[in-house]
Amino acid sequence: MPPMILDDADAAVAGIADGATVLIGGFGTAGQPVELIEALRRSGVRDLVVVNNNAGNGDVGLAALLRDGRVRKIICSFPRQSDSHVFDELYRSGDIELELVPQGNLAERMRAAGAGIGAFFSPTGVGTALAEGKERRTINGRDHVLEYPIRGDVALIKAYRADTAGNLIYRKTARNFGPVMVTAAATAIVQVEEIVEAGMLDPEVIVTPGIFVDRIVALTGDAR
Amino acid sequence: MPPMILDDADAAVAGIADGATVLIGGFGTAGQPVELIEALRRSGVRDLVVVNNNAGNGDVGLAALLRDGRVRKIICSFPRQSDSHVFDELYRSGDIELELVPQGNLAERMRAAGAGIGAFFSPTGVGTALAEGKERRTINGRDHVLEYPIRGDVALIKAYRADTAGNLIYRKTARNFGPVMVTAAATAIVQVEEIVEAGMLDPEVIVTPGIFVDRIVALTGDAR
Amino acid sequence: MIIQHTDRGPMDKREIAQLVAADIPPGAYVNLGIGQPTLVADYLPVGGGVTLHTENGMLGMGPQAYGDDVDQDLINAGKIPVTETPGASYFHHADSFAMMRGGHLDVCVLGAFQVSAVGDLANWHTGEVDAIPAVGGAMDLAIGAKDVFVMMSLFAKDGAPKLVPSCTYPLTGLACVSRIYTEFAVFEISPDEVVVTSTFGISFPELAAAVEVPLTPAR
Amino acid sequence: MIIQHTDRGPMDKREIAQLVAADIPPGAYVNLGIGQPTLVADYLPVGGGVTLHTENGMLGMGPQAYGDDVDQDLINAGKIPVTETPGASYFHHADSFAMMRGGHLDVCVLGAFQVSAVGDLANWHTGEVDAIPAVGGAMDLAIGAKDVFVMMSLFAKDGAPKLVPSCTYPLTGLACVSRIYTEFAVFEISPDEVVVTSTFGISFPELAAAVEVPLTPAR
Numbered sequence: 001m002p003p004m005i006l007d008d009a010d011a012a013v014a015g016i017a018d019g020a021t022v023l024i025g026g027f028g029t030a031g032q033p034v035e036l037i038e039a040l041r042r043s044g045v046r047d048l049v050v051v052n053n054n055a056g057n058g059d060v061g062l063a064a065l066l067r068d069g070r071v072r073k074i075i076c077s078f079p080r081q082s083d084s085h086v087f088d089e090l091y092r093s094g095d096i097e098l099e100l101v102p103q104g105n106l107a108e109r110m111r112a113a114g115a116g117i118g119a120f121f122s123p124t125g126v127g128t129a130l131a132e133g134k135e136r137r138t139i140n141g142r143d144h145v146l147e148y149p150i151r152g153d154v155a156l157i158k159a160y161r162a163d164t165a166g167n168l169i170y171r172k173t174a175r176n177f178g179p180v181m182v183t184a185a186a187t188a189i190v191q192v193e194e195i196v197e198a199g200m201l202d203p204e205v206i207v208t209p210g211i212f213v214d215r216i217v218a219l220t221g222d223a224r
Numbered sequence: 225m226p227p228m229i230l231d232d233a234d235a236a237v238a239g240i241a242d243g244a245t246v247l248i249g250g251f252g253t254a255g256q257p258v259e260l261i262e263a264l265r266r267s268g269v270r271d272l273v274v275v276n277n278n279a280g281n282g283d284v285g286l287a288a289l290l291r292d293g294r295v296r297k298i299i300c301s302f303p304r305q306s307d308s309h310v311f312d313e314l315y316r317s318g319d320i321e322l323e324l325v326p327q328g329n330l331a332e333r334m335r336a337a338g339a340g341i342g343a344f345f346s347p348t349g350v351g352t353a354l355a356e357g358k359e360r361r362t363i364n365g366r367d368h369v370l371e372y373p374i375r376g377d378v379a380l381i382k383a384y385r386a387d388t389a390g391n392l393i394y395r396k397t398a399r400n401f402g403p404v405m406v407t408a409a410a411t412a413i414v415q416v417e418e419i420v421e422a423g424m425l426d427p428e429v430i431v432t433p434g435i436f437v438d439r440i441v442a443l444t445g446d447a448r
Numbered sequence: 449m450i451i452q453h454t455d456r457g458p459m460d461k462r463e464i465a466q467l468v469a470a471d472i473p474p475g476a477y478v479n480l481g482i483g484q485p486t487l488v489a490d491y492l493p494v495g496g497g498v499t500l501h502t503e504n505g506m507l508g509m510g511p512q513a514y515g516d517d518v519d520q521d522l523i524n525a526g527k528i529p530v531t532e533t534p535g536a537s538y539f540h541h542a543d544s545f546a547m548m549r550g551g552h553l554d555v556c557v558l559g560a561f562q563v564s565a566v567g568d569l570a571n572w573h574t575g576e577v578d579a580i581p582a583v584g585g586a587m588d589l590a591i592g593a594k595d596v597f598v599m600m601s602l603f604a605k606d607g608a609p610k611l612v613p614s615c616t617y618p619l620t621g622l623a624c625v626s627r628i629y630t631e632f633a634v635f636e637i638s639p640d641e642v643v644v645t646s647t648f649g650i651s652f653p654e655l656a657a658a659v660e661v662p663l664t665p666a667r
Numbered sequence: 668m669i670i671q672h673t674d675r676g677p678m679d680k681r682e683i684a685q686l687v688a689a690d691i692p693p694g695a696y697v698n699l700g701i702g703q704p705t706l707v708a709d710y711l712p713v714g715g716g717v718t719l720h721t722e723n724g725m726l727g728m729g730p731q732a733y734g735d736d737v738d739q740d741l742i743n744a745g746k747i748p749v750t751e752t753p754g755a756s757y758f759h760h761a762d763s764f765a766m767m768r769g770g771h772l773d774v775c776v777l778g779a780f781q782v783s784a785v786g787d788l789a790n791w792h793t794g795e796v797d798a799i800p801a802v803g804g805a806m807d808l809a810i811g812a813k814d815v816f817v818m819m820s821l822f823a824k825d826g827a828p829k830l831v832p833s834c835t836y837p838l839t840g841l842a843c844v845s846r847i848y849t850e851f852a853v854f855e856i857s858p859d860e861v862v863v864t865s866t867f868g869i870s871f872p873e874l875a876a877a878v879e880v881p882l883t884p885a886r
Contacts, residue, residue: 002475002497031740053760077804078801078802079800079801081746088799100800102802102804103804104767104768104807105806107763107764108341108768111546114550116549117346117549118345118346119363119368120336120341121341121342121344122341122342126810126840127838127841128806129837129838137343165499165508165535167535172738173743174740177759178759179761180759180760183547183552197534202429204393204394206538207759209537209547210535211507211547211552251505251523252523252527254504254520254521254522254527277541302582303580303582304581311580315580324583325583326583326584326586326588327588328503328587329587329588332542338769339766340765340767346549348592350621351619351621351622352618353573353619354587389753391754391756396506396521397521397522400504400541404542407769421753423754427727430756434754434756435726435771436771
């Protein structure tokens with residue numbers, strides 16, 4: 001289906017169920033869909049499993065969602081940062097579950113979910129604590145561990161510009177996990193700075209084809 | 225290393241050894257690097273293993289390489305076409321070996337080679353003759369077969385435009401296998417219509433980053 | 449309920465294509481393979497928002513190109529020059545088949561040599577010893593789309609039904625076909641039964657007598 | 668042959684970075700991780716054609732951005748605003764780590780808690796029970812580049828050598844480190860031995876006595 005174009009972030013995140021697995025784009029704050037996360041928090045949904053590279057920065061966006069106790073478990077590569085005090089406190093008090101995944105395996109496991117790959121052998125993490133309990137196999141003289149897809153019920157990401165067919169382009173390193181996460185989620189929700197008519201983006205430069213995008217909301221000026 | 229920029233197709237394909245595995249871009253004639261293939265043929269190299277979606281069209285390019293008996297084995301998805309008479313004859317006379325691979329597995333196996341994936345479970349081909357002898361596993365209720373990477377010693381592809389850092393952009397559906405093959409080969413050789421200075425291509429629209437490209441030759445006008 | 453069109457002859461290829469097109473939901477992402485199924489494109493409603501995928505790296509494929517619009521860099525999976533529509537996008541082969549294998553396409557329409565009662569598909573190889581095999585994207589398409597529709601004649605040239613208890617031709621995919629459109633009837637394949645939704649130029653009892661697969665009339 | 672700089676003190680961090688930079692071949696594709704190794708960028712020869720990769724999706728990363736050049740959408744793996752150089756490109760996270768895992772980077776420079784005599788790396792977790800673990804791209808970087816260089820102090824704050832017979836801290840990767848740059852010496856790790864190529868403010872015999880790993884002077 002062509003994407004729904006919503007008026008505001010609250011409408012864009014409507015209907016996300018308690019217990020959902022939510023893939024959230026961004027690397028630190030670059031590409032983090034702060035307004036969609038804030039709307040998710042306002043929606044009252046809880047018991048979430050969140051997949052993000054980090055575990056929140058400062059007190060807004062993902063950090064605020066964590067602070068309000070909406071997240072049961074976080075799957076990420078790098079929770080500890082200078083401004084991850086919200087997560088740090090929840091983790092130390094045992095109020096959040098953490099699955100730590102090497103960053104490349106995190107990206108590739110979501111890519112596999114979107115690409116219909118059942119599982120893949122990765123050389124990353126072999127012999128480390130993060131590969132404990134995983135199937136190990138030597139292929140062509142190199143050791144690998146078997147990694148499984150990470151699927152989302154929902155992805156919340158930020159892109160730069162969308163067209164009405166759902167095609168997306170991104171800005172610089174804010175691209176990061178967005179193009180992967182939208183392929184791995186049943187419903188992909190995207191905040192952009194601008195929505196243009198289909199045909200206004202050069203077909204050669206589109207990063208995310210519209211087939212992966214379900215809902216778009218343009219957040220500009222004050223709303224952004 | 226930054227790519228070498230060569231003066232002509234013969235210089236671009238110099239040094240390819242007998243017995244090499246050569247990944248050749250193109251889907252039919254779109255994106256087929258005809259001039260590089262012709263130069264490869266002129267170089268006299270033989271006993272090649274060629275990976276291409278098809279097995280040659282008409283009497284030029286890949287078809288000519290086959291006709292001259294330079295190819296020991298071809299790995300492809302769709303050899304039989306209305307104009308594949310060169311391959312057809314070699315195949316019927318037993319003068320060429322054929323490994324038939326479903327098109328998506330062909331692309332994904334090269335992607336795996338370029339991405340450092342040891343092997344992956346694919347649902348494509350399960351229960352068919354093309355999956356015979358392959359490891360089978362049910363994951364999450366779906367049957368898969370284990371597929372291994374296809375690596376090239378060399379890739380020959382055609383792109384639209386390169387910059388001096390080796391970054392590439394393509395034209396329309398001539399993109400096809402090019403961006404995947406350059407990641408899967410030890411040496412990637414690219415023919416383009418034009419080479420511009422590094423910085424002249426928008427970093428947001430580059431399809432193949434220069435890290436994957438070893439040699440570039442611009443073939444325009446009559447040479448093309 | 450089954451509709452039996454006994455007051456007319458069997459459908460021609462264009463009528464079959466029209467029927468398939470009518471069953472494609474608005475807004476669907478669709479792959480029409482190569483050959484006969486590409487006729488379906490001619491009957492998709494203008495403005496119905498159906499987006500065509502071609503596995504050689506494009507979404508938003510438009511009609512066949514003619515004359516000055518022909519660009520040899522813009523072709524479909526059958527290597528025929530095509531056009532692009534507003535909102536089109538290009539991507540490489542690994543991304544294109546990831547899109548397919550990942551289940552993002554809604555419908556794929558394919559030809560077939562045989563389809564079995566449980567939806568096994570045979571469409572890539574006749575099994576003849578001296579035939580040159582060619583699979584292309586058939587196996588990827590068979591398992592990739594949410595719904596796989598088959599367009600085929602119900603009977604082979606030798607008169608044998610192509611809807612069979614179990615395929616004798618080499619398989620393309622297991623239990624992957626959801627509907628079959630033929631000149632004489634439209635079939636829906638479910639895990640337990642093969643349901644006939646309509647017949648053309650033949651009655652349901654005649655149809656049931658002509659194939660070896662047990663058929664159920666749509667209720 | 669080993670060069671023993673006993674007429675001077677140990678190197679400071681900038682001198683170490685300078686030494687690493689001098690060992691990076693012209694035209695190399697390099698990832699400098701986060702923290703101390705990023706100092707290496709300051710000493711890469713201008714026009715030497717070294718291209719910097721940052722795992723959050725960019726090749727051709729330029730120096731840190733200041734003032735009006737700061738763009739929060741353009742950051743490095745340490746989340747510090749950076750700039751782009753001519754010939755830069757952007758790509759998504761799966762492509763970025765495919766590039767790394769696929770062995771396309773020539774050199775990666777990382778910090779470390781410990782490195783073992785066979786090149787095992789421990790740099791992501793102190794192993795303290797109440798420490799919050801964070802791995803980021805460390806495990807991917809450890810196995811991804813053709814050469815992994817480590818920059819670290821030779822001794823921990825408690826005086827224990829960080830070049831060890833076998834790591835006691837949680838591992839990041841097995842047998843992945845090829846060289847170690849410390850304030851006192853540069854080590855090359857081969858399957859059979861640890862070779863010292865140069866010392867700074869210490870003689871080879873003093874160095875050999877200070878660590879528990881058998882050392883070989885470069886011949």
